[in-house]
Amino acid sequence: MGQVGLDSFTDSECLALLERTPDPIDDRTLICPDERGEVNRWSQGLAEVFEVVPFDPMGHDLPPRVPAEPITFSDQFWNEGEYSVCKDIFHEEPFLSAVMKLPAASGRVAREALSNAGERVFRPDEVQLRMATVFTHVEQPTWEFESPMEEGRELYGCIEVHRRRFPIRLYRGACDAKALYSYDLRVLGPMLRLELIAAHELGHAIDALTGDLSSRPLAAETRATVYASFLAQCSARTMRTFFLEAARAITSPLSAQRRRKAQLVCMARRWHTFEQYLASARAGWTSSEPRLSPGFSSAFACASPAADGAQASLSVHECPVRTRQGR
Numbered sequence: 174m175g176q177v178g179l180d181s182f183t184d185s186e187c188l189a190l191l192e193r194t195p196d197p198i199d200d201r202t203l204i205c206p207d208e209r210g211e212v213n214r215w216s217q218g219l220a221e222v223f224e225v226v227p228f229d230p231m232g233h234d235l236p237p238r239v240p241a242e243p244i245t246f247s248d249q250f251w252n253e254g255e256y257s258v259c260k261d262i263f264h265e266e267p268f269l270s271a272v273m274k275l276p277a278a279s280g281r282v283a284r285e286a287l288s289n290a291g292e293r294v295f296r297p298d299e300v301q302l303r304m305a306t307v308f309t310h311v312e313q314p315t316w317e318f319e320s321p322m323e324e325g326r327e328l329y330g331c332i333e334v335h336r337r338r339f340p341i342r343l344y345r346g347a348c349d350a351k352a353l354y355s356y357d358l359r360v361l362g363p364m365l366r367l368e369l370i371a372a373h374e375l376g377h378a379i380d381a382l383t384g385d386l387s388s389r390p391l392a393a394e395t396r397a398t399v400y401a402s403f404l405a406q407c408s409a410r411t412m413r414t415f416f417l418e419a420a421r422a423i424t425s426p427l428s429a430q431r432r433r434k435a436q437l438v439c440m441a442r443r444w445h446t447f448e449q450y451l452a453s454a455r456a457g458w459t460s461s462e463p464r465l466s467p468g469f470s471s472a473f474a475c476a477s478p479a480a481d482g483a484q485a486s487l488s489v490h491e492c493p494v495r496t497r498q499g500r
């Protein structure tokens with residue numbers, strides 16, 4: 174098979190392959206928590222593509238359910254390997270300008286933050302140092318198992334920026350979000366829908382820390398979504414890189430291995446398509462938005478109607494929390 178690239182297979186070959194074996198990582202049961210806030214650790218697809226044993230091969234055990242992990246994004250900046258994959262994305266406008274308005278984390282805070290990274294960061298750049306400020310101000314997102322309705326619209330996520338540390342709530346419906354304001358999410362898989370909403374809340378945190386709280390709530394929602402698109406784009410690129418590297422590691426000419434390699438390349442292509450979509454969807458945005466209304470500082474509800482629905486923004490004073498069971 175020789176060198177593989179994203180163009181090694183035709184669209185129809187990839188469609189056929191992915192229909193038989195869908196992307197094993199972008200799987201709802203791995204990504205989307207159930208009503209107890211838990212996900213399946215394994216899927217049959219993971220076993221097939223990565224040749225791992227998913228659970229007791231005798232079939233006695235059910236696949237283990239584990240608490241869904243919070244979505245954090247900090248490794249995108251603090252893990253040098255991950256950061257290097259996405260560095261050019263984070264140095265694009267308007268993300269770069271927004272980040273450069275953030276106060277740089279103090280030396281101590283930055284050192285603590287960076288030492289938590291899996292791979293040591295030796296010479297963090299300005300973007301890494303300033304994003305450390307965001308991550309030290311937000312709490313780990315927590316799952317809420319119902320999706321509350323506000324003004325007839327479903328809430329997907331919420332952040333309270335008037336607290337010393339900002340709590341972030343993600344609501345169960347986020348996995349099935351069809352749109353986030355004017356962004357049509359239906360072309361994305363569950364992982365990026367969820368990540369885009371979690372990252373959107375971080376976008377509000379960036380605004381809160383730069384004092385960039387627009388008098389027009391919708392402008393703030395647009396900005397938060399645009400910032401989010403950079404973080405989600407990084408996730409898409411990381412996944413594309415992961416699948417492509419896994420494909421390149423397969424050198425065996427055996428037909429089963431060739432098929433597995435083809436699956437991995439096609440999965441890499443799928444993430445590449447998502448990455449391109451995220452980059453193009455934000456292209457119409459401009460940064461000349463009205464600035465600062467001192468009274469506008471509460472929680473952001475970040476609900477969304479269907480893609481073709483109304484554009485009105487919501488803001489609530491506190492993020493709705495309906496149930497605490499299952500923690």
Ligand SMILES: [Zn+2]
Nearest residue numbers: 394397473475
């Ligand atoms: Zn929002």
